[in-house]
Amino acid sequence: MSVAPDPHGREATPLDLIGWAEAVLSGADTPLPQVERLSHAIAVLALPEGSDAVAGLLFGLWAAPQPCPPVTMGTLVRAFGPEAAQVREAMALWGLIREMPLAGVSALGIALDESFADWLLGGSGLPPLHAGRFMMCPESPTLPDWPVSELAARIVEDAAPTTVCLTGPRGAGARALVGQIGAALGVRPICVDAEGLDGEGLAALARVAERQALLSLCPLFWTSGPRPDLPLPTRFPLCFQRDTGGADSTRRIIHRMGPLSPEAARVLWSEGESLPSEALTEIARDRAQTPAQIARARATLPRTLADARQALHAARHGDLPPWLTADNANLSWEDIVLPERVLAPMRSFCHEVRMASALWENPDRARHFPRGRGTLALLSGSSGTGKTMAAQVMARDLGMDLYRVDAGALTSKYVGETAQHLQAVLDRAEADGAMLFFDECDGLFGKRVETRDAQDRYQNADTNVLLAAVERYEGAAILATNKRENIDGAFTRRLRYAVDLPRPDAAARLQMWGLFLSALSPCGGAGCAALAGPMASRLDLTGAQIRNVVLTAVVEAMRRGEDAIAPPVLLDALDQELTKESRALSVQDREALLRHG
Structure with a gap:
């Protein structure tokens, strides 16, 4: 916790610190340090020049016998001269040191952070406060059709720092895919859960995580959102994240986690060993399955195909909020009769949803569209012209669940509650990789009214929040209305596609x-x-x-x-x-x- 005193009463110099550290290493009754780890930490964390002196200071703080005179900023100034502040800031930035009050002294004492000391001794180096937010990516076999080799090759084809953005439904196996990519690259990624953190709490976790990645030479996988952007001198050159957001300038590779192929689904269903071969083949052909859904369904130990389908349905939709209903139908383009001029933009919509990952990988496109990346279509037309059927056809063509939104149940008389419900709907659709279907959407996205009283102000404020929430949404949604003229113009401008379905001739x-x-x-x-x-x-x-x-x-x-x-x-x-x-x-x-x- 301090620097050994100089026998001649002088303040310690960098050379004195190194000599003292070597003396402790040879004779002090303390755990022997892993010198390789100390040298590695100084190198990968890009600490200031004079690394020998920094090494001496860090080792002295860690292994000094007690009691010793405390190390203060004055000590650093006398040891490092004009670079003292830079040395302190660099070590504090990475959480290598902490400051503490000293009895009877106005200056703050400097001590080695306990978690970094733990790492020097061969431990994990994770502070107890954050330890529960870290886990190693699971080791699992590669599933058929998963692009592990392709993504690994894209990562190493360019030496530039790279962020791999994974989008798609929650439970689609992102952790397993990241683990498999890491295995192909010879590293073991670290999963970091930042759920519920913001501000300084998120920044503190991010500093620990980035330090851990560099010390262990393992990439991070931010499982709950984009990688926090911090002013650090260096970061591990590869990162995975569960979002396409983030403000850093690294090269981006975007991959959408889609539903499993029948071959991959059969591999996961086979792990349960409770279904006969014929049932395995049939249940694997059911559409839009994710590894998490199969795991939940398999945990019920189904013995027959009917049992498996019932368990899979419960795993998919058993906890949908009351304003969402699964509205899937076994319909194809051949089942819908519309003019080609109407069908063409619908097919373009499906194509854009499929290529969304590749579309937003381009940094210039992503820069010009920080929001509004969702694929939204408005279907208008009189009742019975096929708006619902068209939505069902497009969802099935994409292999996505169609979630119908009950606008009546979603809308609340309480200020702000409608927007909260809508955000929950958008979050659930993105989590499940489902397509949303807002029928009679003019009830939610109607024109703002002229402000006459407080109620009008609240109504318009709610509309503004709804528009902002939809603009942040990065999934697919279809909106239907019989009264297109009632839709707010600001919302219409946010739509990528607007299709009018005519009455049939x-x-x-x-x-x-x-x-x-x-x-x-x-x-x-x-x-x-x-x-x-x-x-x-x-x-x-x-x-x-x-x-x-x-x-x-x-x-x-x-x-x-x-x-x-x-x-x-x-x-x-x-x-x-x-x-x-x-x-x-x-x-x-x-x-x-x-x-x-």
Whole structure:
């Protein structure tokens, strides 16, 4: 804790410190230091010039016998001259020393930090306050289709400091992937959890973490966000983080953690050894699985395919907040009938979601878009034109869960609570790698009103917070409305895609009649195929209405015990659908349809 006194009463010089340190090393009754560790620390932490003197000081602080005169700033000035302040600041920056009050003296004493002393003795070097926030990345076998070799090759292809940004759903195996990349590079990454920290608490953790990376020569993996940007003289040249944010200028590699391939999912399901081979193959084909979901489902020890699917569903959606509902459907582009001018931007939307990682790897693009990196689309059109179906098709095409947002349940009468709910929705979608679907979104993102009273001010403030939250969102979302003119203009400007879904024309209606009769009716709708043309040309119906008509006719045919839909049954179902809009199928129209059909 102090420097040995000079027998002649002189203040110690750097050479005196080195000689004293060597004397302690040869005869003092203290643990022998690991000199290699001390030299390594001075080199990798980029401590000031005169490293021999710094080494002597550090060793003296660590191994001096007690009691000894205390080391103060005055001691450093006399030992290091004009560089004393630089030496002290460098060691304090890395947390190698700490200052403490001295009895009866106004100056502060300087002591070696206990955690650094622990590291010199061969320990971990982690302060007890932060020890629980560190863990080594797990060692696990490489899963099929995981780009371990490709990412490792990209890291070493350039000597520049590199940050690897991992995006995608929580539980997608980021720790395992980082561990595998580290193994390919011959290092063992250290996971750092900064959840809940900010300000000086985050800065203190970051200093310890960066020191640990340099001392152990292991890269860090910031598991809860971007790497904190601190004014340090040096940092380990490789870092992993669970975000694309951060203000540092390192080269960036962005990789999105997507759902597992069937081959990779089968490997993880096989670890449970409770399912037969056939069930393993089938459950592995279920879409959008993550390692964490499989681990939770496997922990229930399912014995059958049904058990496994039930456990997997619970692992995915069992804890969704009340304003979110999984709304997945087994639909493809062939199931939706829309003009190509409408389908083209939808396919572009899907393409952008897939290439988001590569898109924002470019530092210039990332610099110009510090926010607004999410992929957002607005689908507008009258009821029944296919907005929900389009969202389901795009989500399935991307292999993502579709989370429908209940705007009514999300909205609160209390100031600020709606924005909190929305932020929870956005966080959950990003964590699960899901696509959000805001139906009737004008209820959330409506135009701001003219301020007349406090209620108007609060409402507009809520809207501003909602807009800011959406702008920070980096995932995918689809918004639907029947009233596009009611959407706030500031929100519309933040959208990457805006698509208007028209009511179907006669040609589209004919295609829809054929599609739904073929897909829904027991015998493919052969008995009513001739009616499709006349109905399509005479009756202005939406796709949702046509689907309802066919389903109603199917139910009635099944009630009668008939294998096929008879034309009169289909027309009865059509008349039932028209009554919802206070319309009716006249006798003349019915006869004309039967005659032409």
